[in-house]
Amino acid sequence: MEYFIELFFSGLTRGSIYALIALGYTMVYGIIGLINFAHGEIYMIGAFTSFIVATVLSILGFPLLAIFVIAALAAAVWSSAYGFTVEKLAYKPLRNAPRLSPLISAIGMSIFLQNYVLLAQTSDFMPFPQLIPEFGFMEPIAGIIGSSDLVILLTTAVVMVILTWLIKFTRIGKAMRATAQDRTMAMLVGINVNHVISVTFIIGSALAAIGGLLIASHVGQINFFIGFIAGIKAFTAAVLGGIGSIPGAVLGSFILGLTEAFATGYVSSDYEDVFAFSLLVLILIFRPSGLLGKATIEKV
Amino acid sequence: MISLKDLKNAFLVSLWFVFLTFPLMVIKVNPFERTIDWRWQNMGYVAAGSFICYLASRFFLASKAAKQKKQKLLDIPDKPKSDWQQRLLSEPRLYLPVLGVILAILLIFPQIFSTYQINIMITALMYVVLGLGLNIVVGVAGLLDLGYVAFYAVGAYSYALLNLHFGLGFWAVLPIGGLLAAGFGIILGFPVLRLRGDYLAIVTLGFGEIIRLILENWNDFSRGPSGISNIPRPGFFGMEMTLNQSISYLYYLMIALVIFTIFVVNRLQNSRIGRAWFALREDEIACQAMGIDKTRTKLSAFSLGAFWAGMVGVIFAAKTTFVNPASFTFLESAIILCIVVLGGMGSIIGVIIAALILMLLPEYLRAFSDYRMLVFGATLVLMMVFCPLGIISTVRRTYTIDKNLKTSNDREDYT
Incomplete structure (x- = not known):
């Protein structure tokens, strides 16, 4: 039973990281209908930036809490900057192009960013400084849920609440929902669509960067290639839940995280990714628009 | 041409890029020795590079706009860009x-040329066939397949395994590998028939990864990550060949396969099923309304595309005499997709040229080999932004029916 609970929490932790990344995918898809393949790379850049900043600060002798906060801020700022720039360079000129063009541009961007980090930094696995300390009060249950799991879960919960508030109740959130529903109509009622799209990219990238920081300090190492598989899995999660739907992305992420945790715990850890993709294929066969996605009827 | 405003903007853009690339380009930390390396010179490169790139892109766009304006003023109808190409x-x-x-x-x-050059050429030709195969699926039928490499892997492993366990030779496995891959194409095709474009892309990507992961982890079946070695090269009526001879032999084999592929693909595109594919790409609903069987058309595109990948996979195994799962990553799929896209979707000549450029250029630019993938990614983006139709864009074939001739349903005379 204890093993079950341990797996359950590790699944939740995985799920929350996927959720942080998947939200970026699903928000961008909801608004411009594009699979932002470079999103996994944005996440990786967030992790790398926080790695650099955290290491520099720890060499300079800053206290742990300050390092954590500054690294998180730096990761969010630079990831957002990258997300913003990628959108302006690679997607904006293609807004009215055939569907395949921005997708290929996104794949190109993803390859470019990966190799950019590879060349600018290193191809080796780098040790990520432990930013989350072992809390004293967690000791009795440390075998079941670790301190970093707790921090990840709490951070994700807080971020979700803020995001929900942002989308439901603020002006920009309203504009985002309007743009997602009908871009032309949104333009007609005076919404600056370009601005909304930029903000979407910025928010999505910042979320991914926080996810990157959390997972990197949880796992303890980082590499230029981590974005690819994390991006694909998060996208899988977004599709599972119905792409374009924000609660769907969160639900899909938790389902994916739990499935992976239980499958690796009870069946075999070699096939971790196979389970994830098989789940995706199965769900799409029976519900082609995802769990919470609206089935679109094409009108002629 | 370049105004003061452009210069100011270029300056701002370069400032932005300096900020953007600051942590990754300038700082390099060594967490083991706890040292920080500040590489300020990189900042200068980034600033200068982005300044020039911005001005160049402004210049390019301005001259393009000016040309269009001139054409409009003189009332010249929009001539197809690649006029001489088409002729x-x-x-x-x-x-x-x-x-x-x-x-x-x-x-x-x-x-x-030397054996080394021939080897490069064989690889390039293999990608020509792969590109033409994927062109059927993506370019002609409009089904975005991001897991094409899975079929390539099926072909390669079918030769490796059939040879290992049953001692089957190259020529026996060549069609078997193709057919097996085509079978897998149908297996993949069935569940994804109902999916729309983007979902299809991600499922095919997942399928490609599943195949690779199974090959990597199922040690009893595929020997896992260490792969299968000592696969025999293709034989020629049992003749003993030196290494050089067998490579030239493989080269001619590849040439023959390329010609065969071009012939088949060309014939297919102008056939009944080819036209059905084009129609499916343009509009699924209209296509069904015209009485085209969607299931059959999609599955035939998947399986025919996979067939070529399977055959090339067999040749790949025979060429390298060694297969392991590391050769069949998503990046391969991306490269093949790029070949199709750069070539201009649906255009045979374009795909061939793109495959040769993409495969040969990096080989001859060895000095820049570190930057190879970087340039590759950037090319994809630039190509899409500035020249989205590819190197050679396809021109729709037009059919005119001569009224004096009695035409049957299936016959058409084209000019």
């Missing part, structure tokens, strides 16, 4: 000599 391609009188020269060069190629 070259449509008149046998013009393209036959060119074709003859190319063929002659290709035939004497192994006699002139």
